[in-house]
Amino acid sequence: MRTPRQWVALALGVAVLFTGCVLAGRWQWNRHVDRDAQIAVIEANYASDPVPIDELLDGPGDVVPASEVWRRVTVSGTYEADKTVLLRNRPVESQAAFHVLVPFVTDEGTVIVVNRGWIPYGSNSSTPDALPAPPGGEVELTLRLRADEPAADNGAPPGQVQAINTSQVLAAGPDGAAWADGRTYGGYGALAAEDGQPAEGLATLPVPDTDPRSHLSYAFQWWVFAVGGVAGFVVLIRRERRDATIEALGDLPHPFAALGDAGGARDGDGPLDGPSSTGGPHTGRSSRPGRRGGRQSAEEIEDALIDSSSTR
DSSP states (O other): OOOHHHHHHHHHHHHHHHHHHHHHHHHHHHHHHHHHHHHHHHHHHHTOOOGGGGTTOOOOTOOOOOGGGOEEEEEEEEEOOOOOOOOOSSBTBBBOOEEEEEEEETTTSOOOEEEEEEEEOSSSSSSSSSSOOOOOOOEEEEEEEOOOOOOSSOOOOOESSOOOHHHHHHSSSSOOOOOTTTTTTEEEEEEEEEBBBTTTSOOOOOOOOOOOTTTHHHHHHHHHHHHHHHHHHHHHHHHHHHHHHHHHHHSSSTTTHHHHHHTOOOOOSOOOOOOTTTOOOOSSSOSSSOBBBBBHHHHHHHHHHHHHTTOO
16 A cells, blocks of 8 residues: 555656646647648738738838738839849758849839749759849839748858848848848748749749648647546556455454354355254255355345354
8 A cells, every 4th residue: 555655746746747748738739729820821821812012011121910921912123133142951842952032122112032932952062053143124023921030040151041031131142231221121022923924044932831730639649648647546546445445344354253163054164074953964055045156145144244243
């Protein structure tokens, strides 16, 4: 039998297990909710009809709202081709790739970074073998709005970045970011078309992932573990109580002990050496009804208990 101290320790362990599993399940549930919201935005915005960018963003400094991510917008202006920057370490469909980032100046003078597409690594991982140039002159773009990524702390070679962050992309250009101060949006654009056509010489950016992943099933698994831990503790308590009851009953006197002490034949003990009360040989069988297969009937047990009490 466990001591009270052992029970307390076991209860605390179950409480810690229960709390940890519930919190882990809640964390996975929150991830599921966030992922579900992301998928809903993608499905609502990705194939939306394009609108002029100034219908969604007021002007320089305006940040792309979460509800407008992936919305298609149109802008007119010119590329700053000499300020092209490469995004490295961003594979596409498991293929190592560079993304081509080019600042675009709209007719209103606002600057937005455009991800024109991607090209595979060249003969080495430091630079691509060839870099397709954007079209020159006035061009109309269809973009999908994206929020700026957090600035990357790890460095990159000159003319390259590790994240699509407007400030870092412009700063990585040959002239730095000073030329665009006060003229940028709080976000960038993923190219959908240039004058109605895909970018030449570049692979199209992939469709966003809408896989809900396994967060929901993981949440339920953690909660099942929590319930299982408590259920196991309850079962253990019931088994302990049952064992204690059996042990306590084992300490009580046998109900037929008095009959054996008096020298009488106990039902089921087999034949006795002496003759029976009728003068014939003892058969070892009780004359009382109800006994089958050597088992005591309820009446026999009751009578034996009464006899045992009367002899004390």
